[in-house]
Amino acid sequence: MISVTLPDGSVNEYTVGITAGEIIIDIEGRKHDCIAALVDGEEKDFSSELVTDCSIEGISVYSDAGMYILRHSAAHLLAQAITELYPDAKPTIGPPIDRGFYYDFADLEDFGSDELKKVQKKMHELARKNLQIIRIEHTESELSSMFENNPYKLEIIKERIDEGTGSTIYSQGDWFDLCKGPHVHSTAKLMHVRLTSVSSAFWRGDQNRDKLTRIYGLVEPTKDALKATMASIEEAKKRDHRKLGKDLQLFHVDEDVGQGLILWTPRGATIRTCLQNFISEHLTRQGYHQVYTPHIGKLDLYRTSGHFPYYQDSQYPPLVEKEMMSKLAHEGCSCGELSNMMAAGDIEGYMLKPMNCPHHIKIYSSQARSYRDLPLRLAEFGTVYRWEQSGEISGLTRVRGFTQDDAHLFVTEDQIANEVLGCIELVQVIFESLGMTDYRVRVGLRDPDSSKYVGDSDKWDRAEDACRAAASSLGVKWSEEPGEAAFYGPKIDFVVRDVIGREWQLGTVQVDYNLPERFELKYKGSDGEMHRPVMIHRAPFGSMERFCGVLIEHFAGKFPTWLSPTQIHILTISQKQVEYGREILSKLKQEGIRAEIDDGDNTIGKKIRMHRKFHPAYMLILGEEEVANGSVSVRARNGDQRAGVELNQFISELTEEINNKNSTPSLVPSREG
């Protein structure tokens, strides 16, 4: 007999060799929702036999761990279906992910949505067969011969599996896969799967290795849960900023202008202006100085900063001076040679700036600086240009020209900790006042194995420590991520998710010992000696474009009153109220409120329908009654109404709501109380 500790702390005796699944049934009953077991804190299959004393608890399919197991098993089912339908295809890897699972296949070409349907049908068929999923241990050499036709699996076996210990396979029907598990015990648990998309991937994520076909899917424990997941995905698509940007006329991207180059239309520009004003207020309060610098600079500037050699491939090509070109032409330089010179950087010219720091550095060094000048905080809404890969460009979140709410702080060594803290507090304040609380903080450190970083390790250590210290004092969860540093220094990033689950870096604070060194920056200390300042780069929004994109999705286009492109839409019920409506319009405008009027001859129902799509904070409905007593009828976004509001009263309430930057319009009491 063995003694097994149960979740409630009690201890039961079982015969040696009893399976984990049998104990779960014993303690949870037949109708439990577990799909695997946690034995001494380790995830195990139901079939796993227990031979020593241990503790056990069930893993519910509704827990995160349970869902991962379910997704992992669904990935196997996908691979089984593919193998049966396309015997030449070679399964490689297929892990569970936060939103479902995927599996990568080699030698599966021309796979489209028709094929996807076929495979999904096959998966349902296999699920219905109720195939038992069995774990079998094998030695390394046995595994090698089992997967002799699959070089990808062989590579994994060779790399990860010791000859002595061997590893396991999981089999279902005739099919089997190399896997550590655990898995659900039967394919019947995988009835509710849905394949969502086909895309591609590289073997081992390496561009130079084989291209694989990746198939994504979703799985849920029940039919209803699957339905709900599909519905929430559909719902999320409606708040995609690319769709809303078009519907609400916020921005436009024109292929004649260029990929990833944003044209801000009046409504979107209004939002951006409001945000810039909002940041500017904070800048003034925190002792920043705003500066302006041009969009281009000499190539040499970026050689000194290191950006030109390091980020060559992701910059617009240099702008070469006319004289230089004709001189080269006279010398008989061919196009090919010219292109080589450009690539090697052996050419004079200008660059569209990929960063604002060099320009700000030159402002710093334009004067002799003393310790009394520090910290010197230079801020600019600076527009930069980067040659992002064409396949990466997307909406407002990944673009080729964008404006950073950038600033560079020149500080003494002992001011670093305090100033970094000030920066991340600013980011936090700004995020919170916009109601964006769902972010994570990432401290990007250098990767010890990589040589891509510049500067000596002593300074890196100090900068990394400063970042860790600042992050811990923030009071939110943060993670250290080696390899995520910038090439010149460590950084603290604020990362958020968009509606389709992709993560984007927004706010960032970076400590930099490197650029001051490269540009030989100095200040005179109180000791009369010359010292080197340290730089801090920071941008609370990151990029105005990306931030606005995320913000559009965050609010689903329904902006708080202070950010709403049009705050008030005035709708007249008939032509009789046109004059009154225009009076109100001009009064609102005088008060600095963004208002529009629709005094056309459509019915009020139609006007509401048409204007709703712009999500103004409020609509004012004007009929005979309002004209008679000089009032307005206020309509909220959800259709709730507040009739007979005296105009001046409304304006003062509205102005207060705007000045307070309330996160939701709330001048109309909700019907639901």
Add this chain to the structure above:
RNA sequence: GCCAACGUAGCACAGCUGGUAGUGCUUCGGAUUUGUAAUCCGACGGUCGGGGGUUCGAGUCCCUCCGUUGGCUCCA
């Protein structure tokens, strides 16, 4: 940049296996003067992403370029 899918009026979409384009909304013009999510009638609007090819004939088939979407890779 790589893989796959896609690109028809301002927007959302239809157009079967090749026979020179349709619907709804928007817009505009009339009628109506309307009380909180669809009043009626009429009109305008497209060299079907660009270019090339096959064919008697291409929105439809082929090639190529551009762009979009989903991933991969990259991200100062």
